[in-house]
Amino acid sequence: xxxxxxxxxxxxxxxxxxxxxxxxxxxxxxxxxxxxxxxxxxxxxxxxxxxxxxxxxxxxxxxxxxxxxxxxxxxxxxxxxxxxxxxxxxxxxxxxxxxxxxxxxxxxxxxxxxxxxxxxxxxxxxxxxxxxxxxxxxxxxxxxxxxxxxxxxxxxxxxxxxxxxxxxxxxxxxxxxxxxxxxxxxxxxxxxxxxxxxxxxxxxxxxxxxxxxxxxxxxxxxxxxxxxxxxxxxxxxxxxxxxxxxxxxxxxxxxxxxxxxxxxxxxxxxxxxxxxxxxxxxxxxxxxxxxxxxxxxxxxxxxxxxxxxxxxxxxxxxxxxxxxxxxxxxxxxxxxxxxxxxxxxx
Amino acid sequence: xxxxxxxxxxxxxxxxxxxxxxxxxxxxxxxxxxxxxxxxxxxxxxxxxxxxxxxxxxxxxxxxxxxxxxxxxxxxxxxxxxxxxxxxxxxxxxxxxxxxxxxxxxxxxxxxxxxxxxxxxxxxxxxxxxxxxxxxxxxxxxxxxxxxxxxxxxxxxxxxxxxxxxxxxxxxxxxxxxxxxxxxxxxxxxxxxxxxxxxxxxxxxxxxxxxxxxxxxxxxxxxxxxxxxxxxxxxxxxxxxxxxxxxxxxxxxxxxxxxxxxxxxxxxxxxxxxxxxxxxxxxxxxxxxxxxxxxxxxxxxxxxxxxxxxxxxxxxxxxxxxxxxxxxxxxxxxxxxxxxxxxxxx
Numbered sequence: 145x146x147x148x149x150x151x152x153x154x155x156x157x158x159x160x161x162x163x164x165x166x167x168x169x170x171x172x173x174x175x176x177x178x179x180x181x182x183x184x185x186x187x188x189x190x191x192x193x194x195x196x197x198x199x200x201x202x203x204x205x206x207x208x209x210x211x212x213x214x215x216x217x218x219x220x221x222x223x224x225x226x227x228x229x230x231x232x233x234x235x236x237x238x239x240x241x242x243x244x245x246x247x248x249x250x251x252x253x254x255x256x257x258x259x260x261x262x263x264x265x266x267x268x269x270x271x272x273x274x275x276x277x278x279x280x281x282x283x284x285x286x287x288x289x290x291x292x293x294x295x296x297x298x299x300x301x302x303x304x305x306x307x308x309x310x311x312x313x314x315x316x317x318x319x320x321x322x323x324x325x326x327x328x329x330x331x332x333x334x335x336x337x338x339x340x341x342x343x344x345x346x347x348x349x350x351x352x353x354x355x356x357x358x359x360x361x362x363x364x365x366x367x368x369x370x371x372x373x374x375x376x377x378x379x380x381x382x383x384x385x386x387x388x389x390x391x392x393x394x395x396x397x398x399x400x401x402x403x404x405x406x407x408x409x410x411x412x413x414x415x416x417x418x419x420x421x422x423x424x425x426x427x428x429x430x431x432x433x434x435x436x437x438x439x440x441x442x443x444x445x446x447x448x449x450x451x452x453x454x455x456x457x458x459x460x461x462x463x464x465x466x467x468x469x470x471x472x473x474x475x476x477x478x479x480x481x482x483x484x485x486x487x488x489x490x
Numbered sequence: 491x492x493x494x495x496x497x498x499x500x501x502x503x504x505x506x507x508x509x510x511x512x513x514x515x516x517x518x519x520x521x522x523x524x525x526x527x528x529x530x531x532x533x534x535x536x537x538x539x540x541x542x543x544x545x546x547x548x549x550x551x552x553x554x555x556x557x558x559x560x561x562x563x564x565x566x567x568x569x570x571x572x573x574x575x576x577x578x579x580x581x582x583x584x585x586x587x588x589x590x591x592x593x594x595x596x597x598x599x600x601x602x603x604x605x606x607x608x609x610x611x612x613x614x615x616x617x618x619x620x621x622x623x624x625x626x627x628x629x630x631x632x633x634x635x636x637x638x639x640x641x642x643x644x645x646x647x648x649x650x651x652x653x654x655x656x657x658x659x660x661x662x663x664x665x666x667x668x669x670x671x672x673x674x675x676x677x678x679x680x681x682x683x684x685x686x687x688x689x690x691x692x693x694x695x696x697x698x699x700x701x702x703x704x705x706x707x708x709x710x711x712x713x714x715x716x717x718x719x720x721x722x723x724x725x726x727x728x729x730x731x732x733x734x735x736x737x738x739x740x741x742x743x744x745x746x747x748x749x750x751x752x753x754x755x756x757x758x759x760x761x762x763x764x765x766x767x768x769x770x771x772x773x774x775x776x777x778x779x780x781x782x783x784x785x786x787x788x789x790x791x792x793x794x795x796x797x798x799x800x801x802x803x804x805x806x807x808x809x810x811x812x813x814x815x816x817x818x819x820x821x822x823x824x825x826x827x828x829x830x831x832x833x834x835x836x
Contacts, residue, residue, distance in 0.1 A: 386736075411759065
């Protein structure tokens, strides 16, 4: 299967639509020379762009759709308006029928999640899917979930997130027993939300391919204290956006201070390769791709405002998830969780 | 009053206790040449240090206490163990009796909040105090609250936080009508928690000295989109720690990349003043001091691991709050909120 994957792309999604999706797919086509692409969207917009990339064109099939989901449509509205006929719907449908192995869209997150859930359904035993972010850390990268699929989570849903995250870490980082932490305020057992404490108890007792290490705090995410950080979607989304904002803030400070004197400007020129390395390391395009975990199929959400490099990264993430069997790994662990002999350690 | 303030300090609080509190108080004594200090704690530890600072000594009074609250004590345990006789308790008591105008401690946050609440009580109309952080932003500084006084908040508590934050912004930044935003995931009206949506409705309808601008997201904090960011304590604490972690992460990356080649090292030397300015701008000691808002008295929590510079900043924050009447401003706004003719715009 890994030599002949087909990836479905929503060519209408994102702030720039086909203008970044097609060049992004070309980059992915170069990296993965045997893979095929299904491009969903307005043929009149896709084909002129595709003509510029003969390599991609030879391995792509365009599936025309008149309807594109707007970035501001509410999920319920998008489901009504886009059902059956939108590029986003048809892209997910291709994963459902098995025609494609994964779907990638830079479109409306809420609509993409609502449609993915509607068409693909949640995996056995999973009550609610999550969006998992791949977070750059001082150690390497970690998985943080949920970063906004839904608000609030009870203890058993947090446990499900831990399983999805652990499976993702095994797929993406090649670990056999990823470390897992629950995001909390303060590391002492006494602190935190009831559902987080209950989830901690459940995780400690479980025999699954993960090493539950306890509570972690906000600053542990960037340190890379654990491979998988588990939290509910409201807090996770705010943590993600706050980190993005802080990184931009520090980068802006750095630019400001380096431009203050000619000596520091000269220093900045000499240290140019270092700053290029820093920009590279902090480049959000290299960490693009929110994985929809817990569904019967792989769907990856690209940032709406990214460029072709970022979109190609999101395609890479989707490919890794398919190649390493994310859906299967989650299903296996959920089955193990519900099997009585493996359920609880004691 | 502003020419003759008395500040109560818990000389036993923080990772280093008197070792940073006394030199920190000396810095504050230099900045505020007419103010007095009450130093609570073990006389045997305080006095030898105080002998090194004759200026501070001349304006200080040592109040001996045998009991110090440990950094790891649970709040309930600290209340039992430290009631009446601990340095922390006696410091807060001095604010309650009017002997001191404000209290500053680098000690155990949970214990400090529990004792402050027990001794000072919440201000009229305030159901629960909050910890407010002064957050450096690209624009200047903002107030973010609650960053961990308690977990969860209903709509009316979020409104109280908005009022406390607005009063703090008026005290600290000299604004007459600070802008206020509610932290949420997504700016569309449809998204978010029910209590956040309800708070938004209440804030839109109120006539108070604030400009409610709507929902803000995690990345708006660092941008400085609003003067006051309102959220409940779990999310607020995780946002704060995540931002701290991200800032450290970027600073670490920067050091790593600058040390990679001799050319970039040379560049870093030339840009030394710029990096000094960056360090200064990002210096957590310059933004130290969590204000306990909503109590009948001013209590400021310094970071436990800070040094004398940081502790002096926390004293400065406490002084600003007293000088500009934080407690009175909150009380006025709560009274206005509960007065029928001002309550609701319509």
